Amino acid sequence: MIRRIGLAASLALGAALLSAQAPPPAATAGFGGGRELQRLTGERFTENCSGCHGAPGTAGRAPNLFDQRLLSQRSDDDLFRIITNGVEGAEMPAFGEVLPSEQIWQLIAWLRLEAENTQPRPRFIADPAGAVIASEQQKFRIDVVAQGLETPWGLAFLPDGRLLVTERAGRLRIIDRKGRLLPQAVTNTPPVWERQDAGLLDVAVDPDYRKTGWIYLSLVELQPGYQLPPAPALKPGERPPNHPSMTVIVRGRLNRQGAWVDAQTLFRAPLDRYTPSGVHYGSRLAFDPQGRLLFTVGERGDMKNAQDLSTPLGKLHRINRDGSIPSDNPFVNRPDVVPSIWSWGHRNPQGLAFDAAGRLWEAEHGPSGGDEINLIQPGGNYGWGVVSMGIQPGIAARTAPGMIGPITYYTPTIAPSGIALYRGNRYPSWSGNLFVTGLAGQQLRRLVLDGERITHEEVLFKSYGRVRAVTTGPDGLLYVLLQRPTGQGTGQPLSASTPGLVIRLVPLP
Template sequence: MIRRLGLAAGLALGAGMLAAQAPAPPAANAGFGGGRELQRLTGERFTDNCSGCHGAPGSAGRAPNLFDPRLLGSRSDEELYRTIAKGVAGAEMPAFEEILPAEQIWQMIAWLRLEAESKQPRPQFVADPAGAVIATEQQRFRIDVVAEGLDTPWGLAFLPDGRLLVTERPGRLRLIDHAAQDRRRLRPEAVRNTPVVWARQDAGLMDVAIDPDYARTGWIYLSLVELRPGYQLPPAPVLKPGERPPNHPSMTVIVRGRINARGEWVDAQTLFRAPLDRYTPSGVHYGSRLAFDPQGRLLFTVGERGDMKNAQDLATSLGKLHRINRDGSIPADNPFVNRPGAVPSILSWGHRNPQGLAFDAAGRLWESEHGPSGGDEINLIQPGGNYGWGVVSMGIQPGISAREHPGMIGPVAYYTPTIAPSGIALYRGRRYPAWTGNLFVTALAGQHLRRLVLDGDRITHQEVLFKAYGRVRAITTGPDGLLYVLLQRPTGEGTGQPLSASTPGLVIRLVPLP
């Protein structure tokens, strides 16, 4: 059995093996409303069984306050489970394994962490971080604003000449000129004639990557969301206040092209497009991160589009990490290339909404993905591995009660409450010597940049570097050895903006200080 262990707020250990045949996941995803209902039921169980001694959120009891972030932060999920399940000898704490099933105890632990986080004040948003000096455990740095005026920036990649490409989710590819001064580096004109995207809710123009042999080929790779080819949009409905326009069938697509001397997208090629019957009107979980492996093959992620049974179905590209050659052909050593009915580009499966990919110095592939209510994951990818979504989760999800299952690979780290991990990058430069070989994770809901210390296939320490500048989407190392980060103004609860709203963004870099 694969172990799924760890600290919900920090470290988790995992072992891995190739995927075994998985049980069938629930027939359909219970959705976000179902998640809220499950949390409500879990809260009622706490009230019925625990509040008499421990109090309720915002009120004290005669036993320790289980909503205290300091208490929760000092104990792993496994320690909390043992205490709840086995009880405390000589105290009033009974053994709840005689009262509650194991899955309900795990759900209660996740609910406690979610409730405790919800009572904490939100970080005060600083719209302009320019000049801020931050002292971390091993490095002081100053924040420089490289460019502003971006609209929901999603991905970034450096060209060999030092120019920076940034995607804007509404559908524009922007160039940031290294030669200009201060905040005037963003060219006013977007690259012309880029592919038309479907920009609705989470969809739009997503990631960008540069060919490993760009000096010779000139290829630039994009992940984007398109409306199903041939689909005719119906007349736009008249919406009542607060209503959203309907979604239409869409899907993640991978393309490549070149930018000519006139700033135009040319020589366009489509490298990956799913069968048209797989396009779905769901507006969430597109995945879309791009990366190249050490052999120069292209990796990309596709989310399960809000229907978790897709993640356990090898006949669909949804909920998977894929590997193709740079021309779109299929590598001969892909794990499912000879399995009848399986999508041959699949490298790993059982994913929810993976949005981060990074190779470490030893060639290990790290991946980040969004969980449901809690349970965000950092994974080590094995070819052919099944990462469990649809059957197991560290978060709260209707239809899932297990945290482990034979043949399924557990996360190396997971997070409850959610941080919504997006882009990740391994630092290989010399400008921050103490950070060389560390993994950096950007967090959307957590609105922070997180540093992870790696020791082989383990995460031994974590540190939040800053938490004040809005949603942190992506990170990369520039040719100058500095870390460059995409920020976006906050959205979601308490901001007056829907979670998936388009808001202004900027590029910053971290300048080391003595």
């Protein structure tokens, strides 16, 4: 069955769009030669496959493999089987003897990345107010709750209905019960190191807030005691140099004057673990059903960290709310192991959410493709540094004994950030669904769960910019943080700070 798909026109259009886009930003620190491996994989495709299948811009006599429709109908496992075994009775050769399986997996991921590149970028609509979306199960309207934010990162409701929002530049903002963004940020919050992906990141409210008043923040600080060298003169577009920094977890209270008081540091890494990398801070916060605090720390662009239990980098951590270590943590009594570690082998985990059964769902960024949704087991190794579903130099396998694979993964990349389990009753057909935000993918995704399985997925929207975090309000509505697009095609570095919004999804009959 050779399908001739008249894709030349749309491919040419894709190529035109691509060439019109700004060159990829220089912000590739931490991607460890992934672009080079992608280039090599492209050459491998030209050598072995183009003769029959053509290239992204040119059709061949065999099916066009850069066709989204074809790819969406095949799982990676289907493609692997076809390429390995060939197609009997057709010209498609078996490559199982010719190419090592790791190269076949790389070709599959590369095909998906290339196919995405030929698609026009999602159209960006700066003002989503009033947009009505008829999704599969639920019609809803988008309300803009607040605008005028800069790179909003985390959000959490106080029991009285006020909404706390962090801005990466270091401001904790309050949206009052009437939906007004207070013009002044909370004063006296800890200073943050804002550079590339660093800054003030997540916020969470104590499960016993009415009694305790505690609010938790994850933020990035410059290494204490580090003497900043004089800032060099920069050419336009040049990034300032980075300096050793690390994720820190603090808590404090909000007084009546809107000031941060009673500040306590709950987690601070040993100073020799600070690193000048400006990427992969992780930093999502969540409370488990016993009220213990979980937080993520990324591997800071060095995958070896994720497999090294003596560093907090590339780990999910669990502490008591006062910062002490729970006695039932999996590695408490192991010498040379960071005792707050709850799970390991993570890359850049930015999504954490418990479901009604107490299972912990996590989302993390993969290398090129291979973004993961995981179910977290205490002490579990999630494999980064050794295995991945994406393209990464130095990683040759997708699975390995003792390493827990994802429940699902995304190639091409959506860059998942915050996630939430919906437990309200305002959208009855969404009850128990997992909502996943996407930064690069600029989307809010709805995942239908059946226990530990994902049975269905839907993209709810894709036109309103980077989607950073999602939570359920006291009114049972989903609240979502958006940020104006950055990176490819925008003329701005991926990590640029841009205006952001809080929206909510209002159900319509």
